[in-house]
Amino acid sequence: MGNALIAEEAMPEMQFRNLTLGYERHPAVHHLDGAVKNGALIAIVGPNGAGKSTLFKGIVGMLKPLAGSIEHDGIDVRDIAYLPQIPDIDRSFPISVYDMVAMGLWRARGLFGGIGGNDYHAIEAAIAGVGLTGFEGRTIGTLSGGQMQRMLFARLLVQDARVIVLDEPFAAIDAKTSTDLVELVRRWHGEGRTVLAALHDIDLVKAVFPETLLLAREPVAWGPTHEVLTSDNLSKARRMCEAFDESAVACAVAAE
Secondary structure: OOOOOOOOOOOEEEEEEEEEEEEOOEEEEEEEEEEEEOOOEEEEEOOOOOOHHHHHHHHOOOOOOOEEEEEEOOOOHHHEEEEOOHHHOOOOOOOEHHHHHHHHHHHHHOOOOOOOHHHHHHHHHHHHHOOOOOOOOOEHHHOOHHHHHHHHHHHHHHHOOOEEEEEOOOOOOOHHHHHHHHHHHHHHHHOOOEEEEEEOOHHHHHHHOOEEEEEEOEEEEEEEHHHHOOHHHHHHHHHHHHHOOOOOOOOOOOOO
């Protein structure tokens, strides 16, 4: 793995400017303003349908803004490692654990780039680092939910990215796996990497994440976790999601 990354706390990694994201002109996230600073550890919290996954797809470039913008501070998609939710992974695909982890190198090596000696060491170290030594030849369809998530975290380790985006990384896995993977998140934060994670476990957010964005299609609150996750704010987020009009169109951009 690379050396620890030194974060310059005052500088933003990403800036959201009146950001609206959605599908076929129907907004799923709108009017989002704010900055993600270098080395931040941020939880994205909100009810089901709040737009958390949509926001992440915008951050990693899978979804273009309907309005507003996401500005990056000298980073491109190669600097962002993205972990989608487990249900988004096709587990019937006949690929081994080793080869799946090695896919973390494709942004650096190219789709047909060769793997060298250091790469083999990085892949093996990542697999060992998540407790899957001995599983290298297993196909991904034979893994349990927890083993699958460990493998995907190993792929993130190999990517050695500056920004890490995790969509529900601890959902539907056993407690031991969750504890081990939380420690990896703490390690990334300690190395100065920027980590954003969509989460439902409020107790976990309060214990691990110093900063939280509470989202309900629109931002409800963003700041220190203890100030954001109040009962009033959480109730407001639920009401906003329940009242949201799924057929609404993207808001018009106000004239400057």
